[in-house]
Amino acid sequence: MRGRWRHPTSGTHGRLNSTPHQRHITPPCPRGNPTGAFADRDQSERQRHESQQLAAETEALAQRTQEDSTRKVGERLQDLQCWKSELQHEVDELVAETALLLAQKQRLERSLDATAVPFSIATDNLQCRERRQHPDLVRDYVEMELLKEAELIRNIQELLKRTIMQAVNQIRLNREQKETCEMDWSDKVEAYNIDETCARYHNQSTEVQFHLHSTKLEESASTPETWAKFTQENLCRAERERLASVNLRGLIDCILRDVAEDLRLQCDAVNLAYGHRCEELEDARLKLEQHLRKTLLEITEQEHSVAALKQAIKDKEMPLKVAQTRLYQRSHRPNVELCRDNAQFRLVSEVEELNMSLTALREKLLEAEQSLRNLEDTRMSLEKDIAVKTNSLFIDRQKCMTHRTRYPTILQLSGYQ
Structure with a gap:
């Protein structure tokens, strides 16, 4: 209608063109006269100018x-x-x-x-x-x-x-x-x-397209x-x-x-x-072997001593027989001839001396034989001890120490080999 007022331009334009004061808009004049035509042209020119300005501003903003x-x-x-x-x-x-x-x-x-x-x-x-x-x-x-x-x-x-x-x-x-x-x-x-x-991506990219709901953030989205x-x-x-x-x-x-x-x-x-x-x-074994050698020598000497004592005892048998035979024979003298003369007394003392000697020799023989038995026991004990020491040496030296030569080296124990 010719006599009605028009509203101002769109609100978007008003927001982008943020002028500090409200512009005065002249109501249009009737279209049939020169004044109305002038007003329409003026309004159209302003709208074109504002549209160009808005386009430029939005372009720059974009x-x-x-x-x-x-x-x-x-x-x-x-x-x-x-x-x-x-x-x-x-x-x-x-x-x-x-x-x-x-x-x-x-x-x-x-x-x-x-x-x-x-x-x-x-x-x-x-x-x-x-x-x-x-x-x-x-x-x-x-x-x-x-x-x-x-x-x-x-x-x-x-x-x-x-x-x-x-x-x-x-x-x-x-x-x-x-x-x-x-x-x-x-x-x-x-x-x-x-x-x-x-x-x-840029404005000339061919891969871009509209995604209407792309601005919606996911609830699980993290913050920076x-x-x-x-x-x-x-x-x-x-x-x-x-x-x-x-x-x-x-x-x-x-x-x-x-x-x-x-x-x-x-x-x-x-x-x-x-x-x-x-x-x-x-x-210890060397000392035992030394004792054994000495013991063996002593056994040999003692055996000789026993043999000598036995021979000495045997040697006294004949004189004793002689003396006893003499006494026996003289005991058959007749009558008064059976006299206790010096010969008789000497023969009796000879028999007593020989018996005493035999007793002493037999006692000494018993002692020597006991000593010989003791020496034999000592020999056996020494030989046993030597065998024990030899066995211990064999175990420690030949068995154990030889086995220990396989002990790992420092590098092996450190895990390098």
Whole structure:
């Protein structure tokens, strides 16, 4: 209608063209006169001008907004790249650390296997020494050192088994943290590829299209703070486990070094005890052999003495027979001729002297024969003691000490071989 007022231009234009004062809008004039035509042209010209200005402003706004979004995506790419690098670095560190810990675990296993030989040697030595004979079958300092060695090896084996289990557990934790970091890294790689694709989009891209509901945020979406905290916690846990692995490797080094030193020191102590014991046995055997030689000589001399005494007794038989025969014959003298003359008295005293001599010789013979029997018993005892010492020497020197030459080296006990 010609005589009605029109409303101002759209509200969107009013919001974008934020002028500080309200513009005055002249109501249109009737179209049939020159004044109305002028007003229509003026209004149309203003609308065209405002439309051009609005288009320019929206174009500039869209361009600025797109540039800002592109810049924000680029910053996000930088953040992703930074976290990716840190995660990749931590994964590489964990892989290297796990490999080193695996090598230490293998050293522990080799060291545990190497302790089987010393334990077998110690137990075999103890069993061999059970075959010693009395009086050498005693708990001497060699046996005490062997028992100490066997107990030490058992304790070391338990320690190595516990340390192996600790290493296995730490390797599992390292791998779990590595997998966690790899999953985080993989997610960031995927996010990086998506954002990199988004950063390449521009107004001439052919892949873009309308997505009406793309502005809706997922309820499970994280915030920049929780996003950064998640990765930071993963890195902290990974670093904590890696440092624990480094400390465990240091502990394993100390354990293996101490184990090897303790076993070799105890081995040297046992060998030294064996050396002293063998010297004692050898010295005792030599002294026994000397006593045996002297005893054998004395037995020979005593046998000669017994033979001489027997001969002396035998030699007194004929004079006694002669004297007794004389007395017997003279007892047949007739009548007054049976006189106690000097010859009679001398013959009687001769018989008494001979009997006394025979008695003394027989007593001495009994003593000599008893001494000879004692010497024979001593000889048998000495020979038995020498046999016992020889057997003990054979067990300690030929059996035990020869077996101990198979004792592992320091490198083997340390798990290097």
